[in-house]
Amino acid sequence: MGDNGHGGGPERLVVIGGDAAGMSAASQARRMRGPADLSIVAFERGNFTSYSACGIPYWVGGDVPERDDLIARTPQEHAARGIELRLRTEVTEIDPDGRRVLARDADSGSEYWTAYDKLVIATGARPVRPALPGVDAPGVHGVQTLDDGQALLDSLALAHSRRAVVVGAGYIGVEMAEALIKHGFTVTVVNRGPEPMATLDPDMGRLVRRAMEGLGITMVNNAEVVEIRTAADGRARAVATSTDEFPADVVILGIGVRPDTGLAESAGLPLGAHGGLLTDLAMRVRGRRDIWAGGDCVEVLNLVSGQEQHVPLGTHANKHGQIIGSNIGGGYAVFPGVVGTAVSKVCDLEIARTGLRQKDADRVGLRYETVTIESTSRAGYYPGAAPMTVKMLAERRTGRLLGVQIVGGEGAAKRVDTAAVALTARMTVEQITALDLGYAPPFSPVWDPILVAARKAATRVSPAGPR
């Protein structure tokens, strides 16, 4: 059964994955080409579409009151614009030579082929679920999808006591730890690395740990989880490391995510070193004229390191979708790459990074100087001035900016954008010292913290300075 062919009607665009990248691509293609010219079918294996996955920790934590607040557009809204969305329908096979996909309806179990002229793969990422005993027990949760978030909230309601363990201390782990504190849980975060937020260098991650500890979160660093122990009813009851056991009614896996590219791999499509699909600048899968890919299932070029990496962020997914949709729609757009910008928030602490950490720079063969400065978000005398620590990496000899990390109070995080643009423009720290940034006492000291760091870095890399 199924519609495995089509006649002289409109071209057919098939989208696999109904979240940010997929539905942005569908929407943009639709904006540029009407239904008589292009039919659009999107398959989504979950129950939801077009939602903000990045908002899940805030919904679980109660800052965002309703699940539906996270949904940008409903299936009905997509349908009204001529985009057919098939929820609870998983694509199980791509046949690139036959230009068709095999899909299974989760409710009926029926499978059918659908032909495409153009295909968008936006299968996203899956949380890493390490092969640990007990990892599949009830009470163990990822927080990647709205379905995951709902399952977690249900589990929180069921929990016998109020103890939670978060495995992993990346930004999802840290955000979830805070969300669970808000639910009245006692929270322990078990982390493989020396400090939380491995997206920062450890000296900056230490500042995050202190803030977490200030919230009452127990941080266990340098610890390897070996087992999730279960109770007689089969539910998770504790997380065991090689040396300790931490009781847990709820376990959150925040170890990170991997591109969900099993389907693409089976179809013989090219994957990179991090398991993500490889595309060209127009977001076309390399070597394929009629297949595009975007969002958390692809690798992107880091413009600073010169290497591909996996950066699962909604902002990139939306850009990818926009670019894919434009290209399918008959326009022209490219995604030049990323510089590695990320911002997050733990309680009142704002955390930001862009470019390379020390270990990234080491890995790609760059030599650099680092400086760290303390400043404030506003003029020191202005009410509400919050402390801020800025770390900056600059290439030796050339003085080119390589990376910035910021940890501080309100107003800290978005300052990283200045550095992100400077990285994109390949500016030197000397050039950054001269930037005309906004100054008024409610917004910045007379020397913006980014300028203060750049001045110090410029002294460090200048020919007259120490080498």
Next chain:
Amino acid sequence: MGDNGHGGGPERLVVIGGDAAGMSAASQARRMRGPADLSIVAFERGNFTSYSACGIPYWVGGDVPERDDLIARTPQEHAARGIELRLRTEVTEIDPDGRRVLARDADSGSEYWTAYDKLVIATGARPVRPALPGVDAPGVHGVQTLDDGQALLDSLALAHSRRAVVVGAGYIGVEMAEALIKHGFTVTVVNRGPEPMATLDPDMGRLVRRAMEGLGITMVNNAEVVEIRTAADGRARAVATSTDEFPADVVILGIGVRPDTGLAESAGLPLGAHGGLLTDLAMRVRGRRDIWAGGDCVEVLNLVSGQEQHVPLGTHANKHGQIIGSNIGGGYAVFPGVVGTAVSKVCDLEIARTGLRQKDADRVGLRYETVTIESTSRAGYYPGAAPMTVKMLAERRTGRLLGVQIVGGEGAAKRVDTAAVALTARMTVEQITALDLGYAPPFSPVWDPILVAARKAATRVSPAGPR
């Protein structure tokens, strides 16, 4: 009398003007050269030094509790570092050929010559005082210096009733209007232009007017002040325009400032079209080897318009001082120019601009497209998301960014820094659409407002779009 010569001792640096530019220059030179190598004398005609003039409205308004909070460094602190500061001492003549300056002590009235090897002119700016009847009456105030601020506070305490008129609606006028509201005054702002904040295009200035009116400030636009009327005791009692009279116990002149360069002009130093000193990239006065100038008394190159302009802002003054001090200290530093960034705050409204307004672009012969978009400071579903309006100018055909104006709630103003860096790097709006800016729900919608504006602008300037 006086020390009009010096022997084989250290070189002597003389600084005229003891605020941001002058004292930054002195401090940086001192950092690089000890007292045995360089003696430093700074003359300041006022009673204060090294203070944040930009903080005066916040001190007058009560946000900053103490005057001394605005003082970064006292004369005693300067003295401890080997910088001799002569307060209440006005330089009345520069003799460039004789390499000496004539100074008058305000208390004793005595005058004396001081020789220099290197001279820094940092005489700042003076508020424009139009030649109106009554402009010198008691109760009429500028707010350029700490002395001005103190005189105003004294005047507020004396006022018979609580009515104030602010003449001019630039950022100082607008900030002062808000400060006077906090003192319980009824405030009228009389403005020559069509909307307040002429640093914005009028369509954006309108948003500021609405916020001011929301605070209870009466905005009178398109009005020319013809007289400040005085009472029998000689104090100001009303501001008259050609058609109306506005009662006032206190009048604030917020018409803007002009470079204070009478001294430099008398000495034959080169001034530009806006009355500011002209310097080279190292902040040396053009044609002079031993005289530098910086801060509010110089003109700076606008990198977008390609023309000199007068931009009296503390952030530039500090940079100039730093650069002058480095060069005098034996280092090397240059000031490449500005892009015209400014941020300010009226109540909860944040206001920012960078680059060119429409009239600036018209004046220098640029053709452009403009777009205006509405967005929010955070993800729409995240608590505290504030509305934000972004206007963007992009050059026709090339798509190069020319300017950005932002008016919005908390988190709006410093977003202008992204555009300031992009302007410095001469990016196109198409390039800006691809920038890797920080995204997380507490900090930004998934498309940062700057990206949203750039996308719309890119469509407008692209070859496929309307021309």
